[in-house]
Amino acid sequence: MSAGEAVGAAPARxxxxxxxxxxxxxVILALLFGVPWWSLVAAGAGWPGWVFPAGTVLFVAGLVAFPVLMYLGHGRRALDWAARAGDTLLGVVWVLFTWxxxxxxxxxxxxxxxxxxxxRSRIVAxxxxxxSVVLVLWGYVEAMRVPRVRRVEVTLPRLGAGLDGLRVVLLTDTHYGPIDRARWSARVVxxxxxxxxxxxxxxGDIADGTVSRRREQAAPLGDVRARLARTYVTGNHEYFGEAQGWLDHMRVLGWEPLHNRHIVVERDGxxxxxxxxxxxxxxSSGSPGHRADHAVALAGADPDLPVLLLAHQPQQIGQAVEHGVDLQLSGHTHGGQIWPFHLLxxxxxPSVQGLRRYGERTQLYTSRGTGFWGPPLRVFAPSEITLLTLRSAGGR
Known part of the structure; x- marks a missing residue:
């Protein structure tokens, strides 16, 4: 193939x-709406004559409305009412499809x-x-409740005795968004x-939207109490909006934004x-000065000290291992949020939730998330506020 042919082939691809x-x-939308339509409406259940046309109209209306609502809700217009409707429809149809x-x-x-x-078909339908109705109702309650506290002990062999029993509270994926959860946010705090x-x-994934749109929901974070530090990193959703704006706003709220940087805390020597x-x-977001850089984040740190790393995605664990991190805290996965999405x-x-070890030194804890994204449902993937108690090698 000549150079000209290669250049011509690339644009074609x-x-x-x-x-x-x-x-x-x-194809995905056809399956999501078509499978439950067939099971509930079109299979050989022998429903009364009006059921088939009524059910078909209902599913077709959902199929047509869904992309329109998602475009209006999550596109440039960012209409919260459309996002709420589209997200809810997505959650309901996913549950129907699964079951x-x-x-x-x-x-x-x-x-x-x-x-x-x-x-047979009537029993199945x-x-x-x-x-599906039970799971949607239960999933909504689970999504909107204040998360349960998940308590985890993590032994870090390099942790000094003076820090044994250190209490680290992890929030992640609050996703303040089209459903106003300012009161929920205050109760979480x-x-x-x-x-x-x-x-x-x-x-990270603090919100879906700009600071100006989600300021009230995020405001209670300013009241979080911690003796030594309050620290924050960006998630992928910040880069759909204004990542630097959220870094700046969290500093205003009294948090320490760790934008490829580190701090050192000390207790009892x-x-x-x-x-x-x-x-x-x-x-790849186009935000100037933003990229994950472990080397810059740890530049100047004493290599003999243990390292707690905040990184939004578990997939960032490879670089953590390379840089000798002792414990990485992540979110992003939501534990799957709506079963069985965790399989995808x-x-x-590399991890959907919980504590895992990578290499000789590094451990990764992945939270199921404090809030939810999109569908206001959590099915077999409860939200959490995580309390990690760090133990030294000689701790109890």
């Missing part, structure tokens, strides 16, 4: 990408048991709908302050480096 992406989105698929397992079992249509923290951390890096998407998250991230 690039021009196909929007087409392929659009086709993939259409319609599982309903086909029941369908097969009933067929093996000799149950014929229309009884009723079970799918009943389970009250729960945090009851934990008597030495260090408070927020590992023992010291701990607390470092933070930008989200891994920062470099696991394809992208």
């Amino acid at each position: 690039r021009s196909l990408r929007p087409v392929l992406f659009g086709a993939a989105v259409c 319609a698929l599982l309903g086909d397992v029941l369908r097969g079992a009933l067929a093996l048991g000799g149950v014929a249509d229309p009884v 009723a079970a799918t709908l009943a389970v 009250e729960a945090v302050n009851r934990l008597d923290a030495d260090i408070a951390c927020h590992t 023992s010291k701990l480096v607390i470092a933070g890096v930008d989200d891994r998407t920062a470099g 998250v696991r394809l992208d991230q």
